[in-house]
Amino acid sequence: MQVDVAIIGAGPTGLMLAHELRLAGVSVAVLERSTERSSQSKALNLQPRTAEVLDMRGLLDSLLERSFGNIADGHFAALPEPLRYGGWRTRHDHQVGIAQTDTERALEAAVAEVVRRGRELTGLDQGPDEVTVQLADGEEVTARWLVAADGGRSTVRKLLGTPFDGRDARTCAVVADITLASGAETLPSEFRSMRAFTGTVETWTPLYPIGGGKYRIMLIGERQQRAAKDDPVTEEEIREGLAAVHGDQVTLGELLIGSRFTDANRQVRNYREGRVFYAGDAAHIHLPAGGQGLNLGVQDAVNLGWKLAAVLRGEAPETLLDSYHAERHPVGARVLQNTRAQGILIGLARDPDGTALRETFTTLMEFPEVNRYLAGMVSGLDIRYPSDCGHELAGQRLIDYDLADGGRTFERMRSGEWVALTAQEAPKLEAEAVLVRPDGYVHWAGERAGLEAALATRFGSVPVTT
Numbered sequence: 001m002q003v004d005v006a007i008i009g010a011g012p013t014g015l016m017l018a019h020e021l022r023l024a025g026v027s028v029a030v031l032e033r034s035t036e037r038s039s040q041s042k043a044l045n046l047q048p049r050t051a052e053v054l055d056m057r058g059l060l061d062s063l064l065e066r067s068f069g070n071i072a073d074g075h076f077a078a079l080p081e082p083l084r085y086g087g088w089r090t091r092h093d094h095q096v097g098i099a100q101t102d103t104e105r106a107l108e109a110a111v112a113e114v115v116r117r118g119r120e121l122t123g124l125d126q127g128p129d130e131v132t133v134q135l136a137d138g139e140e141v142t143a144r145w146l147v148a149a150d151g152g153r154s155t156v157r158k159l160l161g162t163p164f165d166g167r168d169a170r171t172c173a174v175v176a177d178i179t180l181a182s183g184a185e186t187l188p189s190e191f192r193s194m195r196a197f198t199g200t201v202e203t204w205t206p207l208y209p210i211g212g213g214k215y216r217i218m219l220i221g222e223r224q225q226r227a228a229k230d231d232p233v234t235e236e237e238i239r240e241g242l243a244a245v246h247g248d249q250v251t252l253g254e255l256l257i258g259s260r261f262t263d264a265n266r267q268v269r270n271y272r273e274g275r276v277f278y279a280g281d282a283a284h285i286h287l288p289a290g291g292q293g294l295n296l297g298v299q300d301a302v303n304l305g306w307k308l309a310a311v312l313r314g315e316a317p318e319t320l321l322d323s324y325h326a327e328r329h330p331v332g333a334r335v336l337q338n339t340r341a342q343g344i345l346i347g348l349a350r351d352p353d354g355t356a357l358r359e360t361f362t363t364l365m366e367f368p369e370v371n372r373y374l375a376g377m378v379s380g381l382d383i384r385y386p387s388d389c390g391h392e393l394a395g396q397r398l399i400d401y402d403l404a405d406g407g408r409t410f411e412r413m414r415s416g417e418w419v420a421l422t423a424q425e426a427p428k429l430e431a432e433a434v435l436v437r438p439d440g441y442v443h444w445a446g447e448r449a450g451l452e453a454a455l456a457t458r459f460g461s462v463p464v465t466t
């Protein structure tokens with residue numbers, strides 16, 4: 001098989017990237033080793049920025065059909081003061097509650113014709129013009145570019161020996177989806193606020209409804225800390241965790257699926273190795289605190305997609321591809337940093353003096369500016385890419401303005417192409433004109449007369465170094 005881009009892994013990152021490349025008319029294959037989608041309990045949310053990106057592409061509705069409802073706010077380190085998104089001028093000022101399997105199902109439906117399941121990458125060779133992939137079944141796939149979206153234990157990363165800087169896990173916890181035999185009436189019936197998730201810190205054992213009579217539970221007690229990541233999660237362990245907090249009031253019905261996760265914190269040193277790029281968990285792993293990993297991966301994909309397409313279509317020089325590392329590595333590093341901070345604050349929940357620090361932090365989060373800062377960081381709404389254009393809007397995400405013709409700016413982004421917009425069309429635009437990149441970030445803003453020049457030089461003026 002020969003394609004322009006081979007994507008390894010059909011998780012949310014690989015599927016979103018496939019969507020972006022298909023939209024641009026690039027030939028692509030998503031090679032996924034599993035024959036079926038995993039039902040493992042992982043992400044349960046879309047952060048506001050991810051909802052915006054999916055809205056820009058017209059994909060959001062298919063995910064909302066599978067959502068178990070909106071979650072009005074977010075959390076930082078499971079502190080009781082919720083994060084509020086209202087200060088970020090977004091129509092999606094909440095999280096979308098949706099199980100990761102459902103997010104993947106919706107994304108896969110959009111690119112089904114290019115997803116090849118049961119195809120495991122076992123080897124690869126990079127030449128000057130192409131990458132050759134060896135699959136476990138003996139087939140070879142040749143591609144101009146390869147994207148490793150093969151998750152935290154990335155085979156590509158190991159085969160290439162790419163440095164994965166950071167530290168190993170220091171703590172381990174359990175996540176499981178269960179049904180209850182009794183006690184449901186003592187719990188919130190809907191998961192509408194992170195307040196349902198934060199609870200009493202001394203006995204922090206989140207248990208919240210995720211639709212269809214199912215509950216998500218997390219255990220972070222001493223027993224979990226001692227366990228190895230691959231130790232199976234047992235019904236007895238869940239029962240013990242429930243009893244520690246709820247006594248005999250809430251009891252286990254069925255353990256549907258359970259696994260362990262850790263706070264290992266690592267990031268690939270270079271997001272690009274020749275003709276290979278890393279995206280999603282293949283590029284960064286961290287404690288899943290605040291609900292950021294899936295969202296980060298989807299946005300890696302949306303950043304890389306249009307750049308690969310522009311180079312493959314002969315519109316942009318290959319150097320444009322270096323801006324992927326320049327833009328996304330710092331974003332990933334920031335998530336690694338904030339999840340480390342959250343890990344410490346969560347760990348302090350059971351320490352008598354640590355609770356004093358948590359209370360102090362909670363008080364700080366009541367200040368609107370602090371709350372807005374943390375909400376912007378965890379949601380991805382505050383991302384601002386480096387820009388050579390001096391205008392205040394440059395590098396920031398385009399706001400979904402109402403247009404004079406009755407539409408909205410995000411509807412203009414459906415095609416995945418660059419969009420030029422004037423204040424005549426969008427009366428609330430804070431510039432005479434803007435040029436917006438396919439991923440929804442303002443490339444240039446200024447006077448109407450400068451638009452043609454900005455369009456003509458657009459690829460040459462994306463900074464490629466941090």
Ligand SMILES: Cc1cc2nc3c(=O)[nH]c(=O)nc-3n(C[C@H](O)[C@H](O)[C@H](O)COP(=O)(O)OP(=O)(O)OC[C@H]3O[C@@H](n4cnc5c(N)ncnc54)[C@H](O)[C@@H]3O)c2cc1C
Pocket residue numbers: 008009010011012013014031032033034041042043044045100119120121122149150151152154155156175261279280281282288290291292293294295296297
């Ligand atoms: C307990 C837990 C809770 C989480 N909660 C949240 C949350 O609330 N919000 C959030 O945003 N994120 C959350 N995350 C993180 C989120 O699940 C990950 O960040 C996300 O799955 C990353 O997507 P990905 O596509 O990059 O990688 P993955 O989802 O890991 O997908 C990688 C794919 O590559 C395939 N693959 C691997 N090796 C090969 C190979 N050699 N050949 C072919 N295919 C291969 C795998 O089978 C897999 O399908 C959570 C994670 C955990 C563990």
